[in-house]
Amino acid sequence: MTRVLVIDDEQPILRALRINLAAHKYEVSTAADGASGLAAMARDRPDVLILDLGLPDMDGTEVIKGVRGWSSVPIIVLSAWGQESAKIAALDAGADDYVTKPFGMGELLARLRVALRRASPAPDEPVITTGDITVDLAAKRVLRAGADVRLTPTEWQLLEVLVRNRERLVTQRQLLQEVWGPEYGTEGNYLRVYMAHLRRKLEADPSGPRYLRTEPGIGYRFTCAGSEVSPPGGRSS
Amino acid sequence: MTRVLVIDDEQPILRALRINLAAHKYEVSTAADGASGLAAMARDRPDVLILDLGLPDMDGTEVIKGVRGWSSVPIIVLSAWGQESAKIAALDAGADDYVTKPFGMGELLARLRVALRRASPAPDEPVITTGDITVDLAAKRVLRAGADVRLTPTEWQLLEVLVRNRERLVTQRQLLQEVWGPEYGTEGNYLRVYMAHLRRKLEADPSGPRYLRTEPGIGYRFTCAGSEVSPPGGRSS
């Protein structure tokens, strides 16, 4: 879950933020002054920081600089004052955004989404590693025992769908529609041909696959914890 | 110099922005409606976009989506209306920041600095060296075996995109859109011609490229650890 740290000394605002953020499935921690806020930053390692400039013990820009000294976490600044110079100072100190009170909660949440969207260019794990196969979804690259494996476009698309749904069973219909298009759904032939290609390129023993498993009558499954092909009798799933 | 594109239909604001931005050493281009704004985006390739939501011909979020379809340049939205729903829609459509009129020029400039600061995550080596090729992204120079290589503008742009995504597979569509513009996407011809140019200038054996690899049916990849072209041996298909 996404973690948010709120540093603010005004109880009503703190309470409103905590309720609204929690309602949107954020994990919220809070601090009431700059010193404890910096300590909380180091301790909790939040994914984003919401910081009120009007703290009792420190100047807001000092808090920003303290954070920026070691972290590049997104910082959204809140402020009750409309002073433009304070805004500029905070932004130039390293803040990512600045919201003036009173603000709408919807707007703050939207700016939060922007900050998080930018901070995470990798929405999902781009690299999947099994015993001796490594699949890099971002680079569109497959390594087997450290060596590059050349895949054709169709082979790659098929592998990508399976890896994105790793450990899960993918039906033939779903595979056909995601790789060949929505009008396909019955051409089980294609799957058999291309699964054979993939197994020949990736499996040590193509006829006894460890990673690219067949689920008879239903579909296929890419499994990471590829145990040896169990001899008849030792199956336990 | 940093290039800024301003899309706004109100002449006074356009004028004020042009003067202030030019005074801070930005290179400013302008457009007065959404359609010509999108065209200017493709033509001028600015480093940041300032967009007014109240355009005469298109909805602001449509402009944002049109840009986001092929570019990730920072977008700062201006708006005369205080409507929170419009803010949220713009931010979720892909905008990076939102400033409500009337705004202070100092604040806008500070938010501009934030957007640009974030957009240039190039503190890491702008110089990439492989076996005998050195690419200096900052100086826009290419050395091969220590000697300067003259590239035409298009050749350089193509090489730059590939090197920025080194080791990663870049699709033909992405290359075409980043080099030629968003309206291109199917002209695979251009890529073949210019890849041939680059290979002739950079590769020892242009027909057996070590660095500028083709991924048939998908795109191209610049690879640093350029191993020799694998001699035909383990191929079976």
Place this chain on the structure above:
DNA sequence: GACCGGCGTTAAGACGGCGTCAAGATCGGC
């Protein structure tokens, strides 16, 4: 024990992509 359907495997032909070359169009400098 015979039948049948699903799966793996292989092979062959059609098709499209890629590299290459060259000529025309366009732009900018002198």
Place this chain on the structure above:
DNA sequence: GCCGATCTTGACGCCGTCTTAACGCCGGTC
């Protein structure tokens, strides 16, 4: 206005990929 460099566009041969069909094997079913 001329000339060179650069970009665009078309054509062509080759090779890899996709499609499709056929066959054997194994399981389950009757």
